Structure formats: C-alpha cells, structure tokens
Amino acid sequence: xxxxxxxxxxxxxxxxxxxxxxxxxxxxxxxxxxxxxxxxxxxxxxxxxxxxxxxxxxxxxxxxxxxxxxxxxxxxxxxxxxxxxxxxxxxxxxxxxxxxxxxxxxxxxxxxxxxxxxxxxxxxxxxxxxxxxxxxxxxxxxxxxxxxxxxxxxxxxxxxxxxxxxxxxxxxxxxxxxxxxxxxxxxxxxxxxxxxxxxxxxxxxxxxxxxxxxxxxxxxxxxxxxxxxxxxxxxxxxxxxxxxxxxxxxxxxxxxxxxxxxxxxxxxxxxxxxxxxxxxxxxxxxxxxxxxxxxxxxxxxxxxxxxxxxxxxxxxxxxxxxxxxxxxxxxxxxxxxxxxxxxxxxxxxxxxxxxxxxxxxxxxxxxxxxxxxxxxxxxxxxxxxxxxxx
Ligand SMILES: [Zn+2]
Ligand SMILES: [Zn+2]
Numbered sequence: 170x171x172x173x174x175x176x177x178x179x180x181x182x183x184x185x186x187x188x189x190x191x192x193x194x195x196x197x198x199x200x201x202x203x204x205x206x207x208x209x210x211x212x213x214x215x216x217x218x219x220x221x222x223x224x225x226x227x228x229x230x231x232x233x234x235x236x237x238x239x240x241x242x243x244x245x246x247x248x249x250x251x252x253x254x255x256x257x258x259x260x261x262x263x264x265x266x267x268x269x270x271x272x273x274x275x276x277x278x279x280x281x282x283x284x285x286x287x288x289x290x291x292x293x294x295x296x297x298x299x300x301x302x303x304x305x306x307x308x309x310x311x312x313x314x315x316x317x318x319x320x321x322x323x324x325x326x327x328x329x330x331x332x333x334x335x336x337x338x339x340x341x342x343x344x345x346x347x348x349x350x351x352x353x354x355x356x357x358x359x360x361x362x363x364x365x366x367x368x369x370x371x372x373x374x375x376x377x378x379x380x381x382x383x384x385x386x387x388x389x390x391x392x393x394x395x396x397x398x399x400x401x402x403x404x405x406x407x408x409x410x411x412x413x414x415x416x417x418x419x420x421x422x423x424x425x426x427x428x429x430x431x432x433x434x435x436x437x438x439x440x441x442x443x444x445x446x447x448x449x450x451x452x453x454x455x456x457x458x459x460x461x462x463x464x465x466x467x468x469x470x471x472x473x474x475x476x477x478x479x480x481x482x483x484x485x486x487x488x489x490x491x492x493x494x495x496x497x498x499x500x501x502x503x504x505x506x507x508x509x510x511x512x513x514x515x516x517x518x519x520x521x522x523x524x525x526x527x528x529x530x531x532x533x534x535x536x537x538x539x540x541x542x543x544x545x546x547x548x549x550x551x552x553x554x555x556x557x558x559x
Contacts, residue, residue, distance in 0.1 A: 172283045172544075176275035176536040180529060183274060187532070188525045190214060191267035195520050198252035201294025201302070204231040207250035207263075208291050211235075211270055215289060218274040227309035232302060233291035234311060235273065238280025242543045242553060245288045245312060245494075246273050246535060247303065247320040247487060249295045259511050260296065261323030261503065261519040264528050268321055268501075271532030276539055284543045288315070292486075298338035298407055300445035301486030307493060316552045317456060317495040319538065320487060321531040323519060324500035325509055327471045329461035331500050333450035334381065335416040336409040336484035339443030340389075341367070341427050345436040347400040357398030360436045361391055364402050367430035374426060382419045383409035409484060413448045448488040453495040455548050456538060460499050463537040467530045469502070483510070495555055497538070501527045 170178070180187070194207045208224070208231045216222045220235035248269035249262045273289040280287050290311055293302035306312065324331070343364060348357030371384055378384070386406030392399030408423050410416040424440060431438035461471050487498045504523035508514035518524060542548050 172279040172540045173537050175279050176540060177533050179275040179278045180271045180532050180536070183271065184529060186214065187267045187271045187528060190270065191263045191525065191528055192520050194250055194263035194266055195258045198257040199250070200254060201251040201297045202229070202231055204250045204293050207266060208233055208293070211248060211250070211266055211289075211291055214270050215273060218277055220273070220277065220289070227306050227311050229293060229302060229305060231291070231293040232306060232311070234288060236286065236288045237273075237277040238286045240280055240284035240286050240543065242284055242549055243286040243288065243314050243316045244276070244539045244542070245290055245315040245318040247290055247292045247318060247490070249292055249320065251294050251296050253296055253511060256511070256513045257516045258519050259513060259516040261510070261515070261524065262295065264323045264503070264519055264524055264531075265320060267528050268531040268535070271528065272535035272539075275532060275536040279540065283540050285539055287539075295486055298336050298447060298484065299442050301447060303486035304445050304447070304489050307489055312490065312494060315494050316555070317453065317542065318487070318490050319456065319460075319497045319535055321535055322485075322498060322500045323503045323510075323524065323527060325506045326502045327464060327469050327500065328474055329464070329471055329499045330452035330454065330457040330497070331474055332482040333485050333488055333498065334409050334411055334482045335413045335446055335449045335488065336407055337416060337420060337443040337446035338405065338407045340441045341404040341406060342439040342441070343402045343431065343436040344439070345398065345400045345434065348398045350396045350398050354398060358400070358435045359398050360402040360434070361399035363430035363434040363436040363438070364388060364391070364404060365430070366433045367427045370426035370429045371423060374422060378419060378422075379410070379415070381411045382415070383407070384419070384423055411449060413446055416446055447484045447486045448492050450485060450488040450496070450498055451491045452497050455551075456495060456497045456542060457499065459538045459541045460497055460534055463534040463541070464499070464530065467533060469530055469534075495552055501531045503527045
C-alpha cells in the first residue's frame with residue numbers, strides 16, 4: 170500500500186474517535202487560554218498514537234506540542250480549539266482540532282517512509298485578535314525547525330488560498346466623574362458622551378479609509394444607572410487592513426477618534442492592547458495547489474476567491490506564522506449556508522454530517538499534501554531551504 174492510501178486508511182479507521190473528539194469539544198466550549206479540556210483530550214489522543222507530547226509549552230498552559238517521525242521534511246500542523254463568547258463553537262474550531270489530530274495521526278503511520286517529521290502544535294486563543302496563541306508560540310520558539318505549517322478551517326465553502334487580512338484589537342477606557350444626572354449635572358464628566366463622540370468621529374472617518382479597511386467594536390460598559398452621570402465606560406475595538414503596514418495607519422487614525430471623545434468631554438482616555446496584531450496571511454501557492462488537487466480527488470469543489478470573496482476576508486494569527494514559514498490555511502465547506510461563521514446557526518452546523526465529513530476530508534487532504542511535498546524533490550528542496558526572514 171502506498172503512503173497516501175495508508176494515511177487515508179488510518180483516518181478512516183479512526184473516524185469514530187475523531188468525530189467524538191470534535192463533538193466533545195463542541196459540547197464543552199472554552200474561551201481562549203482556558204481550553205483545558207480540549208487541550209487535554211488532544212494530548213491524550215496524540216499520546217495514544219505514539220506522539221511525544223509536551224503540554225503547557227512556552228508558558229502557555231493550554232498549548233502543547235506533539236511530535237513523531239524522524240524524516241528530513243518537518244511539517245507542523247496547527248490545532249485551534251478556542252470558542253467565541255456567548256455563541257460557542259461558531260467558528261468550528263472543534264473541527265479544526267480533530268482535523269489536525271487526524272492528519273497528524275495519519276502521517277505518524279507513514280512519517281519515516283515518507284521522509285517526514287510531524288509536529289502537531291496546540292495553539293490556543295485564536296479568536297482574541299491581539300497576541301493570539303500562535304504569535305506567542307512563534308516568539309517563544311515553538312515553531313523552530315519547521316519547514317512548513319498548515320491547518321484547515323471550517324467555512325461555508327472550500328477555498329485553497331482564501332484571503333486573510335491583518336487585524337488588531339484594543340480596549341478603550343474612559344474615566345469621567347459621577348454626579349446626580351438631574352440635580353448636579355454640571356459637576357459631572359460624562360464618560361458615555363466620550364464614547365458617543367468617538368463613535369461619531371469613527372463614522373465620519375469611514376468616508377476616508379481604504380475599502381479594504383475595517384473598523385468594528387462593541388461598548389463593553391456604558392454606565393451604571395441613568396440618574397448617575399457615567400464615570401466609567403469602556404469599549405473593545407478591532408481595526409483591520411490588508412497588511413500590518415496599512416494597519417498601523419488606520420489604527421492611529423481610529424485612536425485619534427477616541428482622543429476626540431476625551432477632548433470634547435474632559436474624560437480621561439486609556440487605550441490598552443493592540444500591540445501584537447495578526448498579520449496578513451501569505452499562502453504558499455505550491456502547497457495550496459497540492460491541497461486543492463487532493464481535496465478535489467476526495468470529491469470536494471473549490472471556489473476561486475474572486476472580487477466579491479475578497480470582501481469576505483477574516484483574520485488569523487496563522488498570518489504571523491505565514492510570514493516566517495511557508496504556510497497554507499485553506500477553508501473547508503461544511504454546507505452551512507445561509508449560515509456563516511460567528512453565527513449561532515454556524516455553531517449548529519459544526520457538528521452535522523457535513524462537518525464530520527469535512528473533518529475527514531480536511532485531515533486526508535492535509536496528510537496527502539504533506540506526503541506530496543515530501544516526495545516532490547524540487548518542492549521539498551525549496552521548503553527545506555526557505556530561511557525564516559531575519
Ligand atoms: Zn476561526
Ligand atoms: Zn472565528
């Protein structure tokens with residue numbers, strides 16, 4: 170039996186435990202950096218499949234690294250497993266986690282014959298959009314020795330090299346002064362008005378930004394009672410741009426809007442975070458082509474990201490990985506439409522038969538892509554000689 174058939178058979182045999190893992194993670198949603206159960210279940214499964222597992226790597230209690238094989242080409246597969254607040258696994262990271270485990274286990278079976286070393290890295294907290302798990306793991310050396318990295322993400326449709334743009338998230342805090350809202354309003358400093366001024370300024374700014382920029386946020390605290398002038402308000406905002414370079418520009422313009430709120434009302438402004446943005450994702454075109462061909466062999470249909478799909482760009486800390494190592498981050502359809510990521514209806518779609526099939530197909534396509542890369546002399550040489558930028 171050749172390596173690709175052997176890898177597929179391995180995943181086929183483990184279909185039930187992999188689907189169980191996906192559904193169990195889905196049933197126990199955990200927020201970023203709190204993914205103790207998901208991390209533990211993945212480590213157990215990989216340990217049972219012969220991986221050397223290290224838990225809590227890089228001072229991140231819910232990160233892990235699991236390695237097997239001693240071949241020359243070193244592939245790293247990323248497993249995400251954090252959920253979203255309030256709506257659970259509305260981004261399908263339960264499927265990502267099980268897919269990564271499935272691909273890793275399939276490759277473990279053939280690693281030495283195929284010339285591969287496999288590492289599955291458990292990467293916490295992708296949804297927080299600043300200082301995500303992969304950024305901290307990259308900084309702290311978890312990806313050292315990798316020749317290429319990959320993961321596959323659930324979505325409404327299949328794309329081998331979808332667009333992902335840069336993002337940063339920051340927290341805004343205004344401090345004013347309380348006063349009786351009817352009897353002594355002239356003694357108050359209204360921190361809620363500061364937010365209104367800032368949001369108005371951001372609304373006006375939208376005319377003057379690039380069509381590729383995004384600005385979105387929520388008020389996390391708007392006051393305590395209508396008869397108390399709000400002295401403490403806060404908001405959480407994200408800005409996005411095509412690249413980290415452009416992000417810097419839009420971020421400073423948005424922050425000026427928050428300064429406007431402080432100037433107009435006399436409230437004090439504090440902005441925290443936004444210091445470790447997610448970079449744009451650069452897909453390795455050769456690896457993406459291999460993934461697509463393998464996906465098509467499994468009967469999947471890929472769409473090409475055209476003009477209207479470029480509007481449908483999200484962000485990921487896999488982008489930061491992609492600027493250091495050759496990387497792919499395909500998305501895989503789970504037949505969710507009209508539901509899309511970050512909707513409760515998408516949460517429900519992440520444990521359907523279509524999602525379970527995507528788990529299987531994504532795991533096989535990633536395993537086959539690694540085997541193809543290792544057996545293609547030219548591609549293997551390029552991946553192995555790619556030096557991380559200094
Ligand atoms: Zn996601
Ligand atoms: Zn998401």
